[in-house]
Amino acid sequence: MNREDFTEYLLPFLALALGLLAWEGTVRYYAIPPYIMPAPSLVIVTLVEDWGTLSGSLKVTLFITFEALAAAVVGSVALAIVFTQWRIVERVFFPFAVAMQVTPIVAIAPLLLIYLSSADAVLVVAFLVAFFPILANTTLGLSSADRNLVDLFQLYRASRWRQLVWLRLPCALPYFLAGLRIGGGLALIGAIVAEIAAGSGGSAGSAGWLASLVGIHGPGLAFRIVEAGFRLKIPRMFAALLLISASGITIYLMLSALSYLLLRHWHESARGRET
């Protein structure tokens, strides 16, 4: 292993390990009680012991996240296409889109909780926060096609449909994927925050009808955190937090991998430093 490989790959892990060691050492040295600050080893032990409860909630949270993300992808891409094909629609929707985008979605969660069941409210919040970055990026991408290529398609009398499918959509792909990476992270945040806003009311099967269809039900990870907080089960709060960040990291890595696979042949963002 040369020096560059060490800096690139090993150093981040080494730094993380050192940080955890310092945490463990501090807790043990000062004998900090676990209800104030549990050591990492205790968090892991709790994670294993409570896995039955926590894994169920993890499934629920992940299901809501992906359900919301999928709906956001379908909705935002469709709307972006409509926007770029019929400019008048964009102008009509523009004030609503801006109003929705500048309003912190979390702030309308309590309202949604009045109108909808807590399961649906959580899903809608996660959907809304993921929706706008994907919409904004895809709309930008669809209108960023090379002017000359647009002329070329026009010269060969390409229909609007073909111009969309063969030129504008591929052109929008990197923009869409950038929006998707942001949206994926935000969907998780939305699912967590909305469930916290729902509070104990969310305990009754907050995964929604689609989730119960595949046998996933019960409260999500955010509910476990709130619940553990009430009972002063601090190690369990940490264990749930650990699962949430692991989920966030996994979602980000998955979407980055997807982006790389789709763009590796042609886009600068997927280009290695050596080539």
Next chain:
Amino acid sequence: MSLTQPLAPDASPSNIAAGAPLVALRGVGKVFANRLEALKGVDIDVREGEFLSLLGPSGCGKSTVLRLLAGLTTPTSGAIDWRGGRPALSFVFQEPTLMPWATVFANVWLPLRLAGVSKHKARPHVEGALEKVGLAGFADAYPRELSGGMKMRASIARALITRPAVLLMDEPFAALDEITRSKLNDDLVALKCSLGATVVFVTHSVFESVYLSTRIVVFAPRPGRGVAEIAIDAPLPRSVEFRMTPLYAQKCRETALALRAAMDSAAQAEPSSVKGARA
């Protein structure tokens, strides 16, 4: 040399540029939405089989003439009269303008694909076009794997795939290095001759226009218009030796002087059109 073109191979120099009229621009003017007058009173005849260069400084409306010929924009005044209807046209831009997500094959296939030709049926044509431009074996490469010159070759292959009667080229080699450029110049003329196509070529290089063209129209800016016409009475294709001939030297001088005069007239007209934004 030429096989299917309207010029007889033994054409005497005087009738090199005297093919049948293909398209006539009469009093063509173009004013953009920002009120910039790009062209005013342009009269140009393009004749079948000729290599016509439009020479002038940037912003004198040369590219607009090409876009008008291609039907990508319409004139605000005057008329464009295609004798016998608008033939198959191809356009080569200043940049290679390839789809970066598509292979060289898919890029060259595009015009045929838009005309409904399947990949299978297009294959021999695409491979033939790639061979003609010297890119045989690069069908599966992606544009970013090619050099600037090779990208431009792919772009030319795409333009040739429909066997166009007229090739419109907008400073296609301006971004290339001198060596690549001179090689592509020779290859372009050879292709033009073997296809018998008419070429309308926009450039700001005096030497390039004299070397390539059978006729040059010199453009003056603000507003863009043709101000001088120079015929280069030497058969195509030409070789490096042509650059050593007295005719080449004389035509270069003549063209450079015409270009200078065009610039001077524009400079004198400046005060009256100071408001015009840079084109």
